Amino acid sequence: MGKSRTKRFRRPQFSPTGDCQAEAAAAANGTGGEEDDGPAAELLEKLQHPSAEVRECACAGLARLVQQRPALPGLARRDAVRRLGPLLLDPSLAVRETAAGALRNLSACGGFEVCDDMVTKDIMTPLVALLKECSAGLDSNEMSLQEKKDQNRNSIENIANETVNVLWNICECSSRAVSIFNKEGCLEIVLKYLSRFPTNVDLAISVAYCLQTVTEDNPELLKSFSATALNMLESALLSPVSSMESLLLKTLVAGTIWNLKDIIPCKSQAEIINALLKILSEVLGMDAGEMVIQMKEAETQRLKTAAEAEEILENTNGDDLIEDDEMEGISHKRRVRRKTFISDLLPPTDKELRETIALLTAQQTALEIIVNMCCNEDPSDDEWEELSSSDESDAFMENSFSECGGQLFSPLCLSHEVHTALTNYLIPKKIFEKTAFPNSIAVDLCSSNPTWKPLIRKMNTIQCRALFCLQSLVSLLDVEHLGGAAALQTLAQHLSQLLFSQPDFAKHVDFLEAISSALRALLQTMASKNISQCMTPDQLMTLCKAGIHSSNVGVRVNVVSILGITGSVLAKEDGTLETLKNIGCFLLQVTTKDPSLVVAGEALDALFDVFADGKEAERASIQIKLLSALKEFQPVFKMKIRKEGRGNYSTDQLCVLDNVKMNLRRFIAYQETVEKRLTS
Numbered sequence: 001m002g003k004s005r006t007k008r009f010r011r012p013q014f015s016p017t018g019d020c021q022a023e024a025a026a027a028a029n030g031t032g033g034e035e036d037d038g039p040a041a042e043l044l045e046k047l048q049h050p051s052a053e054v055r056e057c058a059c060a061g062l063a064r065l066v067q068q069r070p071a072l073p074g075l076a077r078r079d080a081v082r083r084l085g086p087l088l089l090d091p092s093l094a095v096r097e098t099a100a101g102a103l104r105n106l107s108a109c110g111g112f113e114v115c116d117d118m119v120t121k122d123i124m125t126p127l128v129a130l131l132k133e134c135s136a137g138l139d140s141n142e143m144s145l146q147e148k149k150d151q152n153r154n155s156i157e158n159i160a161n162e163t164v165n166v167l168w169n170i171c172e173c174s175s176r177a178v179s180i181f182n183k184e185g186c187l188e189i190v191l192k193y194l195s196r197f198p199t200n201v202d203l204a205i206s207v208a209y210c211l212q213t214v215t216e217d218n219p220e221l222l223k224s225f226s227a228t229a230l231n232m233l234e235s236a237l238l239s240p241v242s243s244m245e246s247l248l249l250k251t252l253v254a255g256t257i258w259n260l261k262d263i264i265p266c267k268s269q270a271e272i273i274n275a276l277l278k279i280l281s282e283v284l285g286m287d288a289g290e291m292v293i294q295m296k297e298a299e300t301q302r303l304k305t306a307a308e309a310e311e312i313l314e315n316t317n318g319d320d321l322i323e324d325d326e327m328e329g330i331s332h333k334r335r336v337r338r339k340t341f342i343s344d345l346l347p348p349t350d351k352e353l354r355e356t357i358a359l360l361t362a363q364q365t366a367l368e369i370i371v372n373m374c375c376n377e378d379p380s381d382d383e384w385e386e387l388s389s390s391d392e393s394d395a396f397m398e399n400s401f402s403e404c405g406g407q408l409f410s411p412l413c414l415s416h417e418v419h420t421a422l423t424n425y426l427i428p429k430k431i432f433e434k435t436a437f438p439n440s441i442a443v444d445l446c447s448s449n450p451t452w453k454p455l456i457r458k459m460n461t462i463q464c465r466a467l468f469c470l471q472s473l474v475s476l477l478d479v480e481h482l483g484g485a486a487a488l489q490t491l492a493q494h495l496s497q498l499l500f501s502q503p504d505f506a507k508h509v510d511f512l513e514a515i516s517s518a519l520r521a522l523l524q525t526m527a528s529k530n531i532s533q534c535m536t537p538d539q540l541m542t543l544c545k546a547g548i549h550s551s552n553v554g555v556r557v558n559v560v561s562i563l564g565i566t567g568s569v570l571a572k573e574d575g576t577l578e579t580l581k582n583i584g585c586f587l588l589q590v591t592t593k594d595p596s597l598v599v600a601g602e603a604l605d606a607l608f609d610v611f612a613d614g615k616e617a618e619r620a621s622i623q624i625k626l627l628s629a630l631k632e633f634q635p636v637f638k639m640k641i642r643k644e645g646r647g648n649y650s651t652d653q654l655c656v657l658d659n660v661k662m663n664l665r666r667f668i669a670y671q672e673t674v675e676k677r678l679t680s
Contacts, residue, residue, distance in 0.1 A: 289439025434466035564606025
């Protein structure tokens with residue numbers, strides 16, 4: 001119904017220590033927690049134990065238990081949040097860390113309702129207090145022994161990391177939590193944590209995620225950003241890339257700076273947008289499939305080398321080694337060498353997996369940022385202000401963040417600068433490349449290893465995000481910036497090949513929504529520019545017949561719209577009568593049978609487009625008895641809007657449906673004149 005709208009992305013809920021959905025499925029299959037809340041009761045009781053070690057173990061047990069969805073009601077009944085809250089300020093640093101970890105998992109796995117309940121139960125009070133204590137602890141130099149100071153600082157940073165993650169999860173789900181974040185001055189504290197990015201990138205990444213969340217649509221917080229705060233973000237943004245994790249950090253900071261666009265001086269906008277898109281372009285320019293292959297091979301080689309070294313050491317030591325269980329019977333005067341393996345001397349590491357996940361996450365985040373950039377108001381071409389764009393991406397280091405006064409971002413200037421920078425950094429080309437299916441060798445490698453297998457899902461998610469991003473770019477940029485008519489035809493062929501190379505594409509809902517969204521935008525652009533389309537009628541109907549049965553409303557809306565776009569083009573051509581009749585019958589069936597008013601409204605809109613003009617369309621409308629079908633449906637549609645509309649649909653959707661209702665009345669009047677003319 002109207003112009004295709006691009007999809008804005010927000011971070012999905014996740015489990016920091018595992019897959020919540022997998023845990024929930026395991027629980028549902030009887031492999032998770034028991035239906036009774038016996039384990040929960042026992043663990044919660046131990047939170048009050050005088051021994052710090054017992055309290056720590058209880059928190060660790062709860063951190064695992066909360067990932068089992070059936071256990072959540074029992075924990076809620078026993079007021080787990082109020083029992084865990086005070087332990088955030090426990091005298092033992094280890095207890096604080098594990099308590100924060102349990103709350104982190106609870107907030108990640110529990111979803112919106114649990115997070116909102118956590119705010120209701122005043123978890124923000126001890127959380128903010130702990131946040132401030134960690135900040136003070138990092139500033140403290142009371143320890144005299146350097147070794148003890150370093151150990152204490154590491155513990156405090158670990159606690160801070162867990163605390164920021166809890167804060168991030170809750171703020172993602174609760175506007176009340178964001179309001180408390182604003183009022184309690186949490187911004188200054190988390191920015192202090194961000195400043196530790198040269199030595200603790202994990203903590204900095206957690207802060208960057210949190211900042212990206214709390215700065216979105218939060219004008220009150222934007223007032224708190226001083227020049228110092230903006231300079232801190234600048235430092236992180238322009239820091240050298242030493243690892244994939246540092247690249248992820250820069251990507252997240254780029255997303256935060258985009259959220260701050262309303263407070264950045266207008267004179268610096270070209271440099272800032274160029275700097276942001278330079279980073280996003282760098283991220284998207286990397287071949288994630290090759291990265292997976294290289295990192296998996298590196299891990300295999302590292303483990304093989306370690307195993308060989310252990311074997312050599314074991315053979316070299318031979319009989320000279322005395323096992324632990326032999327030590328008790330040996331005189332203390334005799335020096336004993338304990339049997340040691342190389343792997344005991346080195347900390348366990350999954351650095352290759354971490355680096356790979358960081359790159360995949362950075363690419364997904366970059367695509368989501370670009371989609372959100374394209375979701376801004378898009379003024380018409382003649383309203384854009386003529387501003388020059390600078391290719392010197394790093395030029396704003398000197399003073400772009402040093403002044404917060406003066407003229408701020410103009411939406412008109414902003415759109416122009418985004419368009420130019422997107423093209424300058426070849427973003428459309430890189431996004432096009434990401435729409436391909438993941439590297440098959442990389443997928444096979446991940447499939448054969450349980451710890452790497454979750455990466456397959458991340459690679460598929462990147463493909464879907466790239467397709468949504470493509471939808472945004474096709475809707476936003478001029479045809480020339482997309483490579484011209486030939487490039488759009490090539491793109492249409494590419495999307496068709498992607499779609500029909502998968503016989504069971506209808507089963508992959510996320511993929512189907514993403515590719516149908518991209519196709520819808522592309523076909524709309526091609527139709528508006530009179531560029532010939534590449535999908536055959538058979539392909540079109542195959543897509544629509546599969547998509548219309550999807551449980552995803554977005555998929556159904558897309559396929560109906562695609563039919564309307566293609567049908568309106570065919571209506572102006574000769575020899576398309578039978579195809580138009582098939583399209584008309586299909587759209588009528590959707591109009592009258594689909595349970596969603598949004599889909600029904602879109603189908604009506606498509607009918608209006610297809611049968612609005614053209615001799616073949618007029619003949620087809622008579623033969624499928626379009627007029628009588630619409631007259632019969634008109635009162636039904638009115639009644640559905642009146643009875644089902646309020647409470648089930650947003651205000652915007654209801655406005656669009658009212659508009660469709662008016663257009664239906666006009667279209668029926670038009671069809672009456674057509675029928676009279678053709679039958680007289």
